[in-house]
Structure formats: C-alpha cells, structure tokens
Amino acid sequence: MDDYHFDDLGWYQFERLVQGLLKAELGLTVESWGGRGDWGRDAWCASPLVLNKQSGPESGPFLFQLKFVEHACAAGAKPETALKEAMRKEVAKLRDKGHAIHGKQTPRHYVFITNAPLTPTIRTWIGDQLASVYPECVIHSWGGKDLGDMLHNNPNLCRAYPEILSLRNLDTLLGEVVNRDILNRSADALAFARDLAPAFVATTTYFRAFETLGKHHFVVLDGPPEMGKTAIARMIGLAQVAVGWEVFECQVPEDIDRVFLRENMQIFIADDAFGRTEYDPMKGHAWEQAIPRLLHRLDNKHWLIWTSRKHILERALGKMDLQAPARKFPNPGEVVVTANGLGLEEKALILYRHAKTARLGETERGMVKEHALTIVQSNHFTPERIRRLCEERLAELCAAGFEISKVADELREAINNPTISMQKSYRALPDEYRWLLIAKLGQGHDISSLRRSYEAFIGPLSDVEFRRRLDDLDGTFVHRSTSTFFQDSRVFVDWVHPSFRDLVIEELADDLPVQERYWPQADFSAVAIALSESGGAQGKRRWPLLGHEKSWDWFSHCCERLAGYGNQEDVRQLLRYLAAVWEQRDVTPDEKVRLTPVVNRVLQAVAGRWVTDLSEAGETTVTAYSKLSDVSGIAAPMPDLGRLFKAAHSNIGSMAEWGVIEIVEELDEWLQIARLIKKHAPEWFLDPENVGVIERSLEMMETAVTYEVEWDTAGEDKDVISEQPDHLRSIAISLSAIQDFLSEEELPQLNDRLIRRCEHRADDLDTKIAEAEPEEEDAPTRAASTTTEPFDLRSFFADL
Numbered sequence: 194m195d196d197y198h199f200d201d202l203g204w205y206q207f208e209r210l211v212q213g214l215l216k217a218e219l220g221l222t223v224e225s226w227g228g229r230g231d232w233g234r235d236a237w238c239a240s241p242l243v244l245n246k247q248s249g250p251e252s253g254p255f256l257f258q259l260k261f262v263e264h265a266c267a268a269g270a271k272p273e274t275a276l277k278e279a280m281r282k283e284v285a286k287l288r289d290k291g292h293a294i295h296g297k298q299t300p301r302h303y304v305f306i307t308n309a310p311l312t313p314t315i316r317t318w319i320g321d322q323l324a325s326v327y328p329e330c331v332i333h334s335w336g337g338k339d340l341g342d343m344l345h346n347n348p349n350l351c352r353a354y355p356e357i358l359s360l361r362n363l364d365t366l367l368g369e370v371v372n373r374d375i376l377n378r379s380a381d382a383l384a385f386a387r388d389l390a391p392a393f394v395a396t397t398t399y400f401r402a403f404e405t406l407g408k409h410h411f412v413v414l415d416g417p418p419e420m421g422k423t424a425i426a427r428m429i430g431l432a433q434v435a436v437g438w439e440v441f442e443c444q445v446p447e448d449i450d451r452v453f454l455r456e457n458m459q460i461f462i463a464d465d466a467f468g469r470t471e472y473d474p475m476k477g478h479a480w481e482q483a484i485p486r487l488l489h490r491l492d493n494k495h496w497l498i499w500t501s502r503k504h505i506l507e508r509a510l511g512k513m514d515l516q517a518p519a520r521k522f523p524n525p526g527e528v529v530v531t532a533n534g535l536g537l538e539e540k541a542l543i544l545y546r547h548a549k550t551a552r553l554g555e556t557e558r559g560m561v562k563e564h565a566l567t568i569v570q571s572n573h574f575t576p577e578r579i580r581r582l583c584e585e586r587l588a589e590l591c592a593a594g595f596e597i598s599k600v601a602d603e604l605r606e607a608i609n610n611p612t613i614s615m616q617k618s619y620r621a622l623p624d625e626y627r628w629l630l631i632a633k634l635g636q637g638h639d640i641s642s643l644r645r646s647y648e649a650f651i652g653p654l655s656d657v658e659f660r661r662r663l664d665d666l667d668g669t670f671v672h673r674s675t676s677t678f679f680q681d682s683r684v685f686v687d688w689v690h691p692s693f694r695d696l697v698i699e700e701l702a703d704d705l706p707v708q709e710r711y712w713p714q715a716d717f718s719a720v721a722i723a724l725s726e727s728g729g730a731q732g733k734r735r736w737p738l739l740g741h742e743k744s745w746d747w748f749s750h751c752c753e754r755l756a757g758y759g760n761q762e763d764v765r766q767l768l769r770y771l772a773a774v775w776e777q778r779d780v781t782p783d784e785k786v787r788l789t790p791v792v793n794r795v796l797q798a799v800a801g802r803w804v805t806d807l808s809e810a811g812e813t814t815v816t817a818y819s820k821l822s823d824v825s826g827i828a829a830p831m832p833d834l835g836r837l838f839k840a841a842h843s844n845i846g847s848m849a850e851w852g853v854i855e856i857v858e859e860l861d862e863w864l865q866i867a868r869l870i871k872k873h874a875p876e877w878f879l880d881p882e883n884v885g886v887i888e889r890s891l892e893m894m895e896t897a898v899t900y901e902v903e904w905d906t907a908g909e910d911k912d913v914i915s916e917q918p919d920h921l922r923s924i925a926i927s928l929s930a931i932q933d934f935l936s937e938e939e940l941p942q943l944n945d946r947l948i949r950r951c952e953h954r955a956d957d958l959d960t961k962i963a964e965a966e967p968e969e970e971d972a973p974t975r976a977a978s979t980t981t982e983p984f985d986l987r988s989f990f991a992d993l
Contacts, residue, residue, distance in 0.1 A: 196341070196365075197340065197341045197361050199261075199265075199266065200265055200266050202308075203545060204261035204992050207261045210357070211257075211306055212235065214340065219238070219244070220240075222240040239255075244302065251301075252301060254301055255300060257306060262309040265309035265310070266310070276307060284322050284325065287326045287327075299330075302331045303323050304334075307336055309336055310338060311334055311335075358431060358435065371435065375434065375437065381683070382430055382440040382441055383431065384675070385442060392546040392549075392550040393546070394542040395975075396425075398530055399425050407972045411496070411499075412498055413499045413500075416531045417575075418691065418692060420575055421575075422532050426498045429498065437458060441461050444463075453495070455911065460497075463500070464500045537569060545993060547582075548993055553583065557591055560604070561993060564604050566986055567604060579608075581615075582604070582608060590607075618670075620700070626662060628647065629643075629647050629662055632647035633697075635716060635717075635719055640684040647659070668689070670697075671686050671693075672686070698738070705744070712747035712750070713747075713754075717759070720748070723744075724770070748791065749794060753794040765813055765814050768814070768818050768821050769821075771788070771792055772824050772825075775821070775824045796821065797829075800829055803832045812837055812841065815831070815866075831874070838877075841859070841866050841890075842890045844862070845897070856898070860931065861927055861930075863890065868934060894928070895944055901924060902921070918958045921954055932945065
C-alpha cells in the first residue's frame with residue numbers, strides 16, 4: 194500500500210502514528226519515545242518480537258528510528274538526496290554517542306523507518322551506513338509502502354488515529370476494507386464527514402466521547418459553538434465505518450427507527466438533537482418522548498451521539514417517565530462530554546492541519562510559523578476560527594501588505610472577531626445570492642427542497658441558472674456534496690459551518706424590507722427560527738426575527754396562513770411548537786402577552802378548517818390543538834370527538850382480527866382520544882352505548898396483546914426477535930396508562946395480569962439476547978511517549 198500520503202501529516206504526527214502502528218503490529222511491549230531527547234531512537238523494545246511472520250520471534254533489543262522526509266511522495270519528488278543527508282547526520286550522532294544507548298544495552302536489531310519510498314538500492318545504502326556503527330546489528334529498513342501494508346493489516350487503528358482516513362482517497366480506502374452494503378447504507382452520513390478528515394485533530398474530547406460510547410453506548414457532546422462538536426461526532430462515525438459499522442445522521446427519532454437493524458453494528462448521529470445552532474422546543478420534545486425506547490435499543494453494537502446542550506438533556510430527563518427501560522439510564526454527568534478547553538499541543542495540531550489543508554503560499558506559511566504562539570494562545574481560539582483564518586484571512590493579510598510589526602495584531606483580530614469578515618462577504622453578495630442563503634435557513638440538506646424554497650421567494654428559475662448561483666456559493670457559505678444510496682444519487686447542500694447560518698439569521702433580523710418579502714412566502718421553519726433560543730455565537734440569541742413591531746405582525750399573519758391553509762403536517766407542527774414555546778420556563782409574561790393574539794388566530798383558523806372538512810380533525814392534530822388551548826388558556830371549540838373515538842375503536846378491532854401491526858400507536862391514539870373526551874365532553878361516558886364500545890375495545894386489546902405475548906419466536910429472524918422486548922415493554926407502558934385512565938368505577942377495567950405477562954416475556958427475551966451479545970470493544974487510545982520533554986512549538990511547525 195504505497196499510496197498513503199504520509200507527507201500530509203508532518204514529522205510530529207508521522208512519529209506518533211508510527212509509534213502507535215508499531216504497538217498494533219508488534220505488541221504493547223514496544224516503548225514509544227521521540228522528540229529531541231530520544232537518544233537516537235523513536236521506539237525501543239527489549240523483548241522478543243516477530244518482525245517477519247515467516248521466521249517467528251527474534252531476540253531483542255530492537256531500536257526503531259524514524260526519519261520524516263518533507264514532500265517525499267509529491268509528484269516528481271526525488272527524496273533520496275534528503276534521505277541520505279538525514280542518514281549521514283544520524284550516523285554521525287550515533288558515532289558521537291557511542292554504541293551503547295540507555296545504559297550499556299546495544300540493539301540487536303536496528304529498524305530504520307521513513308515516509309519516503311525505498312528502492313532496493315537505497316535500502317542497501319542505508320544498511321551499509323548503519324552497519325558502520327552497529328556491525329553486530331541486523332538492519333531493517335521500512336518505507337512508505339511497508340507502513341501502508343501495516344496500516345492495511347490494522348484497520349482498527351484509525352479509531353485512535355483518525356488522521357489515517359485522510360492519507361488516501363477515502364472511497365478507495367473504505368472500499369478495500371468495508372462491505373459495499375455498509376457503504377451504501379452509510380452514504381448520506383459519509384457525504385457530510387468526507388471533507389472533515391484532512392484537517393481533523395483527535396482531541397481529548399474525541400477520546401472521551403469514544404470512551405463514553407464504549408461504556409454507555411450514548412454520548413452528549415456539549416459545549417460552546419465552533420468547538421468542533423459536529424466534527425467529532427462525524428469523525429467517530431467515519432472511524433467506525435472503517436471497521437465495519439454503519440453510520441446514519443438522524444434529524445428526528447423516527448430516522449433511527451427507519452434504519453435500525455439489531456444484527457448490524459450501527460452508530461446514529463443527531464446533530465443537533467435539539468436544533469441546529471439554536472434550541473428548537475419541538476425537536477427537544479420529540480427526543481424527550483423517544484428516550485425510553487431508544488435507550489433500550491442501544492448496546493455495544495448500537496451507539497447514539499447527540500451534539501446538544503447539557504441543560505436541555507437534563508430538562509428532557511427530568512420529564513421522562515421512569516418506566517423499566519429508563520431505569521437503566523446512567524446519570525447525565527456520565528454521558529455528557531463537554532468540548533471546551535484545548536491544550537497547547539491540540540491547538541498547535543489544529544493550526545498545523547488547517548494550514549496544511551489550505552495549501553498556503555510561502556508568505557502565509559511564514560506568518561503561521563512566526564506567529565504560531567500568538568495564535569494558539571488566543572482566548573478566542575476555536576477550530577472553526579482557525580479554519581477561516583487559514584482558508585481566507587491569511588491570504589487577505591498578504592494581499593493587503595501589512596507591515597511585519599502589525600501582522601500579530603491583525604491575526605489576533607481575525608481570530609477574535611471572525612464574523613466581521615463574514616458579515617462583509619454576505620453584505621457584498623447580490624440580492625439573488627442572499628435570497629438563496631435565506632432559503633437555506635429552514636431547509637434540510639436536500640437540494641430539491643432548497644430549490645423549491647428559493648423559487649418561492651424569487652420566482653421560477655432554469656436549471657442552468659439555479660446551478661450557476663449555487664456553484665458560486667459552493668465552498669464559501671455552503672458546501673455541496675453528492676452521494677449514492679442504493680443506486681440513487683442524491684445531492685446535499687449544507688452550511689460550511691453553522692456560524693454562517695447564524696450570520697444569515699442575524700442579518701435577516703435587522704433587515705425589515707427583506708422580512709416584509711420573506712414572511713408571506715415563509716413555511717413552518719420560519720416560525721421555528723423566529724421563536725428559537727440559545728443560538729448565535731455566544732449561545733444567547735433569543736427569538737431573533739421578532740425584534741420589531743412590524744416583525745410581530747408579519748409573523749402573526751404567517752402563523753394564521755399556515756394554520757388555515759397549510760398541509761396537515763404544518764398545522765400539527767405549528768400547534769405543537771407554539772405550545773412547547775409557551776411552556777418554556779423562561780418565557781416572560783410580556784412575551785406571552787405578545788404571543789396571545791398569535792395563538793388565538795391560529796386556534797380560530799384551525800377550528801374554521803374543521804367546520805368545512807371534519808376529516809382533517811385527526812387525533813394528533815386535535816391533541817396538539819387541545820394542548821395549545823390548555824397551556825395558553827385560550828378557549829377553542831372542539832370537533833366531534835365521539836366520531837374520532839369510534840374510528841380508534843375500529844382500528845383496535847382490525848388489529849385483533851388481522852394481526853398486530855402498529856399496536857402501540859393504536860393503543861396510544863385510543864387513550865388520547867378518550868382523555869380528550871373526558872376533558873371536553875365527559876357526558877359521553879355516561880351513555881351506556883358508549884360504555885359498551887369501551888368494553889368491546891378492551892376485549893379486542895386483550896386479544897391482540899395476547900397474540901403478541903404468546904408469539905412463538907422459534908425459527909424467526911434474529912432481527913425481528915431482538916426488537917420484541919422493546920416492543921412488549923412499550924405495550925405494557927401503553928396498557929398501564931389506559932388502566933390508570935379507566936380507574937373510574939363506572940368504566941370497565943383491563944386485565945392487570947396481561948400487563949405483567951408483557952413485562953415478564955420481555956425480560957425472558959432480553960436474557961436470551963444478552964447471552965448472544967459479543968464482548969464490548971475497548972475505547973481507542975494513542976501510544977503514549979515515555980519522553981517528558983516539553984512541547985516545542987517552533988520545531989513543531991518547522992516542516993510546514
């Protein structure tokens with residue numbers, strides 16, 4: 194494997210990677226050394242080792258010496274001259290020190306390792322040079338191809354050294370070690386992670402997150418904006434794909450349900466589980482409701498990563514129903530990993546990797562080398578700001594011709610206030626480009642939905658013109674990627690970084706003429722942005738689009754339009770979102786006063802739809818409508834709830850007659866409608882005919898649930914069996930809730946024994962599944978150097 198681009202690492206990372214590779218290939222008895230005080234060695238082992246698997250173990254000691262040659266693998270490179278010069282200097286040092294190293298020990302085997310390709314001629318020359326110092330030693334020389342072969346034999350190493358994933362063409366590398374079906378199923382997530390690898394640095398947060406996933410199968414990456422939470426999540430996913438896992442980006446809990454397979458190794462990434470750069474109350478509510486069943490599904494083969502905020506997780510857990518699946522959940526402090534502080538070495542690596550990836554010119558590289566200490570010591574240092582510094586600002590500083598004495602100040606300003614240049618770039622865009630970015634605010638990543646939203650604001654466009662405008666923004670504000678998913682090629686558009694989305698929101702908030710044009714065409718996503726919180730660079734932005742009186746008026750009309758003419762999904766989302774916002778503890782009385790006329794308009798518009806078409810009054814919509822009316826205290830007329838209950842009764846009957854399909858959903862719907870009737874039309878339960886309907890419903894429930902409990906799993910597919918415990922516990926929770934509701938004396942009761950049978954059957958199946966589970970993997974760790982020499986920033990950047 195000679196197509197690994199080890200040059201991209203630099204000497205420091207190359208040394209660390211090879212030390213880890215030696216431990217993986219030869220064993221943990223290899224000691225890692227390095228730095229200027231390495232006594233002529235980068236690794237050492239006194240114990241027997243197997244250097245050649247055909248010849249068996251050989252006696253030590255073994256000395257490993259690394260020589261990194263800059264640009265050794267570049268097109269047209271001739272590294273022999275540089276390699277020979279380095280070798281002559283090394284031999285001279287060894288002669289000066291004498292043969293003995295570290296006491297009186299002399300190595301029996303000397304292994305010379307370099308990133309440069311080695312021809313037979315150069316291998317012989319290296320052997321002759323070293324033999325003049327160590328005539329009794331067996332000399333070995335390993336070049337880039339030898340290291341590539343070792344990396345190919347140790348795919349798990351990329352979890353501890355994710356930089357490996359940037360050293361070759363990613364598609365080629367993964368294609369050699371990963372099943373094609375895994376790559377196809379993971380294509381969407383890989384499209385997002387692909388561009389991160391070249392500049393990614395595995396920080397302490399990365400390893401802590403991996404360790405937490407190994408213990409609890411779930412991690413929450415908390416911390417301020419721009420600290421690399423998304424990058425860490427996606428690189429963990431990418432590293433797991435390289436060892437045979439599937440990875441999926443999940444916007445809502447249902448995305449996990451859609452792709453979950455018990456027998457497969459899968460990692461799910463929810464970025465951001467509670468809103469992209471701001472807190473979306475409805476997203477938080479959805480994940481909160483899903484926590485009990487999701488936690489029961491997570492195990493050593495199924496991991497979940499949230500990039501979120503700790504206080505939101507704690508709020509969700511505080512409301513969680515403590516049923517059996519939830520009791521296994523660890524303390525929040527055990528699963529929250531905060532991405533905040535970075536050490537000097539980590540900052541230096543981040544700066545180095547971004548500078549390498551940006552392909553800087555000689556002048557820009559000189560700036561980085563000269564002012565590296567100024568940059569890494571900045572209190573405003575974040576990975577994203579360093580990316581922008583290397584990719585954009587350094588070239589601007591060079592073009593402006595700053596005096597040397599002022600460069601440090603300008604670099605400091607570029608790190609401290611990166612949004613200034615971003616803001617100037619945005620404001621310089623023509624209107625049609627700004628509208629494309631505004632359209633991107635509320636959309637997911639799919640290019641088709643982006644185009645529909647864009648054309649709603651500016652009118653129809655030709656394919657050529659739309660592509661041209663998107664091309665012009667690609668790589669600056671947004672990033673476009675293509676992936677193939679089961680032969681279906683899809684194009685995605687994402688922000689280069691969430692901070693660019695923040696900028697567009699802040700610009701829109703202060704531009705009333707643009708808002709006046711924006712709101713009449715806006716969809717539900719605009720409502721979510723308007724009432725979002727915890728966004729912005731400091732995480733303190735609140736209700737960003739409602740800072741003006743006119744904005745409130747436009748917002749109110751938009752909500753009324755969506756409630757009266759939007760599709761059913763928009764109506765449900767709007768009702769739920771407004772209720773969730775109203776219930777937030779930090780909503781002030783003054784804000785509720787501003788929201789009251791908006792909520793009133795929405796409720797009246799929805800009720801008006803039901804007057805003309807009662808079929809739109811589905812259970813989920815009516816429940817959301819009732820909830821908003823309750824929390825706001827605004828009375829609203831209800832539709833014919835008895836008709837809804839009879840429809841739910843009919844669905845229960847279908848389950849009992851034709852087999853169970855969506856039993857939990859149907860039980861919950863039946864209960865929710867019963868609760869609505871109890872609240873809004875309690876006299877309905879006094880009618881003997883209606884009580885008879887309830888009795889028949891309960892009989893049919895017991896028939897359907899008994900079928901589930903007594904289902905013989907022998908010979909069934911393992912994936913189906915493994916999901917059954919989760920399913921049975923969900924049924925038990927739903928039946929318990931129904932039984933609690935039916936506690937009135939005049940209403941019939943469920944068979945309590947049926948609930949216990951569901952729980953016992955789930956426990957039995959859990960035991961069988963657990964016995965077949967493989968052992969958990971250890972968290973990845975890097976090879977630790979035994980040298981205590983302080984980190985030398987100047988020599989670190991010497992080969993930039």
